[in-house]
Amino acid sequence: MAYAASAIKIIVPILILIIQVQGYGRGLQKLNRQKRTWLIPPRKLMENDDYTKWxxxxxIRSDEDVNVQYFLVGKGASEEPFNLFTVNEQTGFVRIHGILDREETPFYDLKGVAKFTNSSRAEKDIELKIVVLDQNDCPPVFSFEITGEVSEASATGTYVMKVNATDGDEPGTLHSxxxxxxxxxxxxxxYINQKTGEIHVKQQTLDRESLGTYTLTIKGTDMNGSPGGLSGTGKFVVKILDVNDNIPTLENTYYEAKVMENTFNVMVLRIKALDADLIHTDNWLALFTIVSGNEAGxxxxxxxxxxxxxxxxxNKALNYEELKELNLLVAVSNKAKYHSSIITSTTKTKTYPIKIHVQNEPEGPRFQPLVKVVRVSEDHTTINLKEVITTYAAIDSDTLLIATNVIYAKGEDKHNWITIDQHTAEIRLNKLPDRESLHLVNGTYYAKIICITTDIPRKTATGKIAIQVEDFNDNCPTLTSTNQTVCFQENVVYVTAVDGDAYPNGAPFEFKVVxxxxxxxxxxxLNDNTAILRPKESLWPGRYKVFMVIQDQQGKACDDDQVLNLEVCSCTKDNKCLPWLDRIPSATLGPAGILLMLLGLLLLFLLPLLLLFCLCGGAGDVGRFKPMPWEAKQHLVDYNCEGQGEDKDVPMVIFPEVDGGLVTKVKVDLTCAAGSHLSQSNINNGHYHWFNQVNTDHGTWYGQHGQGFGGSSVQRGAFEGIALYEEFLRNYYSNKASCVEGLESAKENLLIYEYEGQESPVGSVGCCSLPRGRPRP
Structure with missing residues (x-):
């Protein structure tokens, strides 16, 4: 029994639920439980069908069925479009009040709301989705028209353009x-691709000149073109682009024209070109070429x-007497290249003949040639100003003979180089030519000659005389710069020369330092005009003169040497000379310098005392001083010894013979005792001879000197070339100083002149003076 009671408790609620399920007509559906809410979902609704009578x-229905009201919210209910869908507040039945269109709204997303009478929510909101099914109710539409372009004569299959249509039905279905x-x-x-809408060229015979624009009507059918599908059409324009497939031609096959002689820069003829290509394009624009007959331009x-x-x-004046007619051939083409469709191996350019007739008119004289060239040398030895250098007569333009009834004159002669005979047109030089003149252009002097007719109206002609002056070697090469500055220890000097003469009387130059x-x-x-000078020894800062001889190619040089004044200076890092004040190195006075200055001052104070001692000590020797018996030599003597030399025995010295004197040979013993003194003099045959002996601690030195009264010669014997040692010289100059001091009061001794009664041109000689050769007679 207990088991049966349990089964009844389970079955009864289920039966109650089944009884509550209700379905009405086509909208009856399976019920779904959603969180204590029952929903009968709608079927998918077909667009364009009428559901308003359902x-x-x-x-929708809530479990809380007591005192509950139902509402719909969302697009189509509480939002635009309002009240398309409604719900019965008591029963929850949802109804539709219009015809649906899928292309306008493919679905509706609504929500059902259950509220108690006090406006509180009885349930959570429930989703109600309504889907609209598609029908094939929209035909294809070409939304806009486009224009395509393709060149004429294009190959088959050439892409032109792509068209596109749209269908409002549901994408991915046959409807679209x-x-x-x-x-x-x-x-x-x-032709057009059925699926993609791409348009291509079908025939290769497109010709813009025949038809320049095509208007295509394109149809689009949905359902993939099946019968019963909806269709739409559109119009599209295809423009045919021009190519240069037409060769230009001329209106006529032959042309003639006339021109007057001596005229230029005038239009002769206009020639019309014909071309079927698009006007005012490079395919249409003609290019004309004179193929022949215009070689003279x-x-x-x-x-x-x-x-x-x-x-x-x-462009240029024609001369009837020289050329009476011309035959030209003209060809015509386009600015753009020809299309490949008209280029073949047999294609030839057509030419058109044009005959030009030259008309005659009376003319005046003219110069032939327009520029007369005359060559002269600047070598003045070959120039005669009276000679005729050339004749420059004008000719009659009609007869080509020398013109008559004309006179000549100078039109332009800036430097007055020439004269011209007004009747014969003979030209002479007015001055000697100079090739280095500033009035020459490339060695040529230009002057203008005018020919004037004597007839009325007067006519003139102008010619030009060109005097080419041949170079003569009349200039020597000179330095371009005579002053240069180089940096110390920079042992390179560049010298450049220039010569007013031209080749071969100019460069290359030869440089020599004299x-x-x-x-x-x-x-x-270095090159034809420049040489490099290098000193063989480094030059110290200072100024130098470099004397040079510069010769041209013919060996000609200036009479005076070329002098380069060179300054060697100390430079900065960027090779610029320092100012002279900056070249002296700066120095500071240190302790050693100060000490030297003090020592120098001390010596200045002691010097007078030393002189006083010397004078006092040598006063007794006044009058005993003997001058050196030979002429002093001004040269340095190298003793090659540091100490006192040893005494040596010296053999007897034989003095040279004296002509006409008493003494012919004198032997002097150089080893006699120190302190001895010998002096001997003799007069014989008008000569005066004397000998001096000097006693020293190291030996005895002898000398001989002769002084005549009538032109005798001086004899030197053993003392010639003898070097005196330091002690001897010291004693000598001490005695000499004492002698000078002693003679301050005695003035001068008795002087002997060669001729009495006649003054000697030589000044007075004292006892301390050295004899210096023979006195003048």
């Missing part, structure tokens, strides 16, 4: 699959870009 399309086709406007020239031809005409212009220069230099050639 009692409900869905139903579109098939394309060309229904009008150019089906024979183009008389004519030129240009194109008028507005009218596509060739304009033939005369003997007048104190320093020794080496010369190295």
């Amino acid at each position: 009692e409900y399309i869905s139903k 699959q579109i098939a394309y086709s060309i229904v009008a406007g150019g089906g024979s020239m183009f 008389y004519f030129s031809i240009t194109t008028d870009s507005e009218t596509n005409e060739g304009i033939l212009v005369l 003997s007048n220069t104190k320093e020794e230099w080496s010369v190295e050639r």
Whole structure:
């Protein structure tokens, strides 16, 4: 029994739930439990179908069925579009009040709300989603028209453009699959891809000159083009682009024109070109070329870009007497290159003949040639100002003979070089030519000659005389700069020369340093005009003179040496000379310098005392001083010894013979005792001879000197070239100083002159004076 009671308790609630499930008509569905809320979901609704007469399309109900009200919120209920869907507040039946359109709204997302009468929520909100099913109710639409372009004569299959249509039905279904086709406007020239809508060239015969624009009608059908599918159409324009597939031609096949002689810069003829290509493009614009007949450059031809005409212009004057007509051949082409479709191996450029007739007019004289060249030398020895250097007569332009009834004059002669005979046109030099003149241009002097007719109206002609002056070697090369500065220890000096003469009387130059220069230099050639001087020994800062001889190619040099004044200076790091004050190194006075200055001052104080002692000690020797018996030598003596030498026995010295004297040979013993003294003098045959003996601690020295009264000679014997030692010289100069001091009061001794009664031109000689050779007679 207990088991049966338990089963009944389970079955009864289930039966109650089944009884509560209700379904009405087509909207009856399986019930779903959602958190104590029962929902009968709606079926998917088809667009364009009418569901407004249905009692409900869905139903909601809460477990809290007592005092509960039902509401719908969301788009289509409480939002735009309002009240498309409604719910019965008591029963929970959901109804629709309009026709659905999937293209407008493909689905609706609503929420069901259950509230108590006091407005509190009885349940959580429940979602109610309504899906709208698609019908094929939208045809394909071409939203905008586009324009395509393709060049004429394009190959088959050339891409032109792509069209696109849209379908409002559900994407990814047959309702929105579109098939394309060309229904009008150019089906024979183009084709379209059914799926992609790409348009391509069908025939290679597109010709812009025949038809420049195609308007295509394109149809798009959904259901992939199946019968019963909806269709839409659009119009599209295809423009045919121009290519240069037409060769230009001229209006006529032959042309003639006339020009007057002696005229230029005038239009002769206009030639019209014809071209079927697009106007005012490079495919249409003509280019004209004179193929032949214009080798002298008389004519030129240009194109008028507005009218596509060739304009033939005369650029240079024609002479009827020389040329009466010209035959030109003209060809025409385009500015753009020809298209490959018209270029073949047999294609030839067509030419058009043009005949030009030259008309005659009366003319005046003219010079032939327009520039007369005369060559003269600047060597003045070959110039005669009276001679005729040339004749420059004008000719008659019609007869080509020498003109008559004319006179000549100078039109321009800046430096007055020439004269011209007004009747014969003979030209002479007015001054000697100089090739180095500033009035010459490249060695040529120009002057203008005028010819004037005597007839009325007067006509004139102008010619030019060009006097080419041949160079003569009349200039010597000189230094371009005679002053240079170089840095100390920079043993390179560049010297450059210039010569007013031209080749071969100018460069290359030869540089030589002459003997007048104190320093020794080496010369190295750098180029034709420049040499490098290098001193063989380093130059100290200072100023130097370098004397040079510079010869041109013919060996000509200036009479005077070229002098380069060179300054060697101390430089900065950037090789710029320092000012002279900055070149002296700075020095500071240290303790050693101060000590030396003090010692110098002390010596100045002691010097008078030393002189006083010397004078006092040598006063007794006044009058005993003997002068040196031979002429003093001004040169340095090298003793090669530091101490006192040893005494040596010296053999007898034989003095030279004296002509006419008493003494012919004198032997002197140089080893006699110190302190001895010998003096001997004799007069014989008008000569006066005397000998001196000097006693020293180291030996005895003898000397001989002769002084005549009538032109006798001086004899020197053993003392010639003898070097005196230091002690002897010290004694000598001490005695000499004592002698001078003693003679301050005695003045001068008796002087002997060669001739009495006649003054000697030589000044007075004292006892302390040294004899210096023979006195003048």
